[in-house]
Amino acid sequence: MTDTFRLLKNKNAGAYIYLGAVFMIVGFIATLACMHFFEMYVSRTRAQLICDAIADGAAVAGQSHIGFSESRAESMANKLFAKNSASADADFTMEIVDETDSHGNPTGDKLIKVYYTSTRDPILNGGLLRRAYTVHANATVKVKITYEQQYVLSESYWGNAYYNSVPFATTTPGNRNPAYVSWLINFYLNPEYSEMYMQSWTNALNRDVNSFFLFDYFRLMAIDLGPGGVTCHIDDYTSLGNSGMPGLPGGSGLPGLGGGTGTSGGQTLRKEIENNGNLPFPGWTPVSGAQNIQSIANTGKPVVIFTVGNSQRTMRAYVVVPQNGNLPDGCIAVAYFDEQGQKSNYEVYDLEFALELGQHGMGIEKAYAFWHE
Amino acid sequence: MKNLFEKSYWKKAGGEILSFIVVVPCLFILILTMISVAKIGIEDQILNFCTYNCCRAAVVSTSMTTAEDRAVEIYAEQYGIDKATVISEGYISLEIIEGHSWEKGALLQCTITRNVNSLLSMLSGQRTQTIIMMIENGGVI
Numbered sequence A: 001m002t003d004t005f006r007l008l009k010n011k012n013a014g015a016y017i018y019l020g021a022v023f024m025i026v027g028f029i030a031t032l033a034c035m036h037f038f039e040m041y042v043s044r045t046r047a048q049l050i051c052d053a054i055a056d057g058a059a060v061a062g063q064s065h066i067g068f069s070e071s072r073a074e075s076m077a078n079k080l081f082a083k084n085s086a087s088a089d090a091d092f093t094m095e096i097v098d099e100t101d102s103h104g105n106p107t108g109d110k111l112i113k114v115y116y117t118s119t120r121d122p123i124l125n126g127g128l129l130r131r132a133y134t135v136h137a138n139a140t141v142k143v144k145i146t147y148e149q150q151y152v153l154s155e156s157y158w159g160n161a162y163y164n165s166v167p168f169a170t171t172t173p174g175n176r177n178p179a180y181v182s183w184l185i186n187f188y189l190n191p192e193y194s195e196m197y198m199q200s201w202t203n204a205l206n207r208d209v210n211s212f213f214l215f216d217y218f219r220l221m222a223i224d225l226g227p228g229g230v231t232c233h234i235d236d237y238t239s240l241g242n243s244g245m246p247g248l249p250g251g252s253g254l255p256g257l258g259g260g261t262g263t264s265g266g267q268t269l270r271k272e273i274e275n276n277g278n279l280p281f282p283g284w285t286p287v288s289g290a291q292n293i294q295s296i297a298n299t300g301k302p303v304v305i306f307t308v309g310n311s312q313r314t315m316r317a318y319v320v321v322p323q324n325g326n327l328p329d330g331c332i333a334v335a336y337f338d339e340q341g342q343k344s345n346y347e348v349y350d351l352e353f354a355l356e357l358g359q360h361g362m363g364i365e366k367a368y369a370f371w372h373e
Numbered sequence B: 001m002k003n004l005f006e007k008s009y010w011k012k013a014g015g016e017i018l019s020f021i022v023v024v025p026c027l028f029i030l031i032l033t034m035i036s037v038a039k040i041g042i043e044d045q046i047l048n049f050c051t052y053n054c055c056r057a058a059v060v061s062t063s064m065t066t067a068e069d070r071a072v073e074i075y076a077e078q079y080g081i082d083k084a085t086v087i088s089e090g091y092i093s094l095e096i097i098e099g100h101s102w103e104k105g106a107l108l109q110c111t112i113t114r115n116v117n118s119l120l121s122m123l124s125g126q127r128t129q130t131i132i133m134m135i136e137n138g139g140v141i
Helices: A002-009 A011-059 A070-084 A159-165 A194-205 A207-222 A232-236 A269-276 A291-300 A351-356 B007-059 B064-077 B083-091
Strands: A092-100 A106-120 A135-142 A284-286 A303-309 A316-321 A331-337 A345-350 A364-372 B092-098 B107-116 B124-134
Touching: A011 A070, A011 A092, A011 A106, A011 B124, A070 A092, A070 A106, A070 B092, A070 B107, A070 B124, A106 B107, A194 B092, A291 A364, B007 B064, B007 B107, B007 B124, B064 B083, B064 B092, B064 B107
Parallel strands: none
Antiparallel strands: A092 A106, A106 A135, A284 A364, A303 A316, A303 A364, A331 A345, B092 B107, B107 B124
């Protein structure tokens, strides 16, 4: 070292090269540090995204008709973590807690928190720059228990073709079979991507799918039931659901429906149900407390249930089918159609899920049931 | 200027110039390397987010066809490439790795690739990011 300083003092060229070499080594180390920094930066981002993927998957997997299933959520979370994380040093934990409002009251929703941790050396394992770092990344996802996946229907359901594809669908009075008239209609999804769904529906089919089906169902029922039909009653109702849903554009097979998009205009079906407890189609009467919904449906009479969510204020409609099998008390049966219009298997719903009033941790605020003679 | 041709001039301090000439390219390469590393890191970051967004849009789709269309659209918009090129070059790959068909609960793997050009050829090349998510929309009634 003393020689070096002496050489520097004498301005020997070799000293500068010597210094240059030292500087290069320092620069090399600085480069490695820079790589390490960016590696950590990217790893943290990836950890955050994996957290999001795990939380989203757990949230949806845990949803069910009768409440959030934590075991299913955890199972899906474990599976997603195992697939996404290749590092043996990574680990994650998940918390599922009840969401509370500003007053500390439970809202009925769940919060999922995922914590992803990783300790690893990104560059030199056991070498000069050995470092171990811990990455904590968490993602919180709101789970709306009442949300379910929507379905997309084929074009054959639209317009006049619709009437030909569904077995019961004729306009001849009396020629209907309520056992086939069963759909589970979902109106809303996780608000994180509900807009995407609505947009895709609007783009693909140029109308509000859910409202169309419900209206169509009642229109058909109205045509079949009662002398002279009652199609004019549908004309007054331009939208269904909360104010965020677009109105129905007029189209073939649905004369008189209002058009345009945006918030509801004029009287709405939902308002009539909620404010007046009335389903404004002829022949429909509210189910009284003493009546058993499934028993009514089992006689072949159409029965429909409208539920209103307590958080997003979404409205859902269930059509009850006759079910003569052994159902647990307080349960109703709903059948599904596939895209070809073929009836699938039945699903059983806990009636309390649909008819509970107030907040019982299920997201349902109110429910209205109607039946038709 | 005249001194440049004098031998005594080089004897006095010419060594410094020589050493400087030797060291500067090395310094330059080091700086380039650091900038390239930074660029690769930023590109990886963007690729991570793009992969996530593509997969997110895919898993909420109702079918594989719709999922691929959406993923291609997101990638094309992110990188300013036309969709036909994205499809033809195979920059996006969607694969159901668990499950038999497009159904809720199946796992979808989204792999995104992109050619990244850094300042150094040894750091340039194809970068790949993969993420796996659960299909949330089975697309059935």
